[in-house]
Amino acid sequence: MESIDSDKLQQFSLQTGNMVASGFNCAISLIGDRLNLYKSLYEIGPCDSQRLAGHLELSERWVREWLHHQACLNQIFFHEESGTFELSPEAFAVLVDENHPAYLMGAYDTVGAVFPAIERVEEAFRSGLGMNYDDHGPSCACGIERMGAYSKQFRLVPEILPLVPGINQKLNEGTKVADIGCGGALATIAMAAAFPRSSFYGFDISENALNRARENAAEAQVSNVAFLNPTESPLPQDGSFGMVTTFDVVHDTPYPNQLVESIFAALEPKGYWLCEDIKGQETFAENLKENPVAGLLYGFSVMVCMNSGLSEPDGAGLGTLGFTRNLAEKMGKDSGFSSFEQLEVDSPMNNYYLLKK
Ligand SMILES: C[S@@+](CC[C@H](N)C(=O)[O-])C[C@H]1O[C@@H](n2cnc3c(N)ncnc32)[C@H](O)[C@@H]1O
Numbered sequence: 001m002e003s004i005d006s007d008k009l010q011q012f013s014l015q016t017g018n019m020v021a022s023g024f025n026c027a028i029s030l031i032g033d034r035l036n037l038y039k040s041l042y043e044i045g046p047c048d049s050q051r052l053a054g055h056l057e058l059s060e061r062w063v064r065e066w067l068h069h070q071a072c073l074n075q076i077f078f079h080e081e082s083g084t085f086e087l088s089p090e091a092f093a094v095l096v097d098e099n100h101p102a103y104l105m106g107a108y109d110t111v112g113a114v115f116p117a118i119e120r121v122e123e124a125f126r127s128g129l130g131m132n133y134d135d136h137g138p139s140c141a142c143g144i145e146r147m148g149a150y151s152k153q154f155r156l157v158p159e160i161l162p163l164v165p166g167i168n169q170k171l172n173e174g175t176k177v178a179d180i181g182c183g184g185a186l187a188t189i190a191m192a193a194a195f196p197r198s199s200f201y202g203f204d205i206s207e208n209a210l211n212r213a214r215e216n217a218a219e220a221q222v223s224n225v226a227f228l229n230p231t232e233s234p235l236p237q238d239g240s241f242g243m244v245t246t247f248d249v250v251h252d253t254p255y256p257n258q259l260v261e262s263i264f265a266a267l268e269p270k271g272y273w274l275c276e277d278i279k280g281q282e283t284f285a286e287n288l289k290e291n292p293v294a295g296l297l298y299g300f301s302v303m304v305c306m307n308s309g310l311s312e313p314d315g316a317g318l319g320t321l322g323f324t325r326n327l328a329e330k331m332g333k334d335s336g337f338s339s340f341e342q343l344e345v346d347s348p349m350n351n352y353y354l355l356k357k
Pocket residue numbers: 133144145148180181182183184185203204205206209230246247248249252253254259
């Protein structure tokens with residue numbers, strides 16, 4: 001056996017301890033989100049555990065330990081002189097403000113949702129067969145919805161759709177649009193609200209997602225949307241849709257070739273498929289070197305995305321980073337699309353592709 005370098009051992013132990021702390025942090029931060037601890041701390045300003053617990057009518061001892069954990073991991077700041085804790089504006093943006101592009105609390109929801117899946121995923125390593133979105137329960141769908149909310153609500157209609165030639169005019173006049181893998185349907189609803197003369201159809205194989213979609217549509221009071229489960233009501237293969245959209249779906253689906261072929265068949269001649277998918281590099285080595293959040297994304301992949309892509313026998317299991325630009329272009333061309341273009345959208349996480357029938 002090779003001899004152990006004690007400095008490296010210490011360093012590696014510390015690194016591992018920090019990762020375990022992050023595991024605890026997911027659970028403890030989710031509790032903070034649900035109990036409004038972050039939000040109240042920001043609104044009150046620097047304060048101690050008595051004040052924060054009193055404001056929220058919570059037990060002071062629990063709030064104090066929560067604050068200590070959060071301060072040790074630098075999620076909140078501790079002022080030693082006054083014995084008070086403070087949430088910075090940057091932490092507020094990431095942890096509380098759903099309307100901020102940096103908001104990440106939805107990711108905690110998804111991590112929380114996958115912990116009960118550990119035994120099933122362990123078995124999946126033996127059997128090869130994974131879990132679909134519904135197997136994780138409703139909070140997984142909610143987390144995914146919260147994670148992508150900003151771009152769907154604030155960027156899709158004003159910034160991204162205008163990059164599709166002629167689509168605003170077509171949507172204003174009235175056409176049919178299918179949003180496949182709509183999830184909580186924030187994208188479908190944003191488009192439906194902006195273009196009342198067009199009809200929008202959100203398809204998802206997850207009943208939890210469809211329930212969220214219907215709730216969100218009712219709240220937004222849009223009536224030109226319908227939500228369907230393609231296992232019962234498949235995407236019509238009749239060339240009747242002016243546009244099809246997919247937002248982070250192809251890498252998740254067990255049979256991506258079938259999906260792309262069915263999108264092609266659903267589109268009218270010269271219709272567009274607007275496809276958002278995760279910005280994966282062509283090789284693992286490039287992801288490792290160039291993507292600072294690759295570890296997070298491969299984590300998502302094992303527990304959620306590749307898991308979903310392997311949830312049917314012979315599923316492709318592309319994985320979170322697996323629907324790369326080159327693969328998107330190849331699959332599009334193989335299915336008959338006449339053109340493929342990567343749109344210029346500034347996004348740290350996603351690429352946007354436009355394919356024309
Ligand atoms: C990562 S989520 C994205 C949800 C939503 N588009 C968003 O951006 O928030 C992927 C969704 O695709 C759905 N899905 C996967 N394969 C599908 C298929 N073949 N047809 C319809 N939905 C599918 C999953 O159930 C899941 O809700």
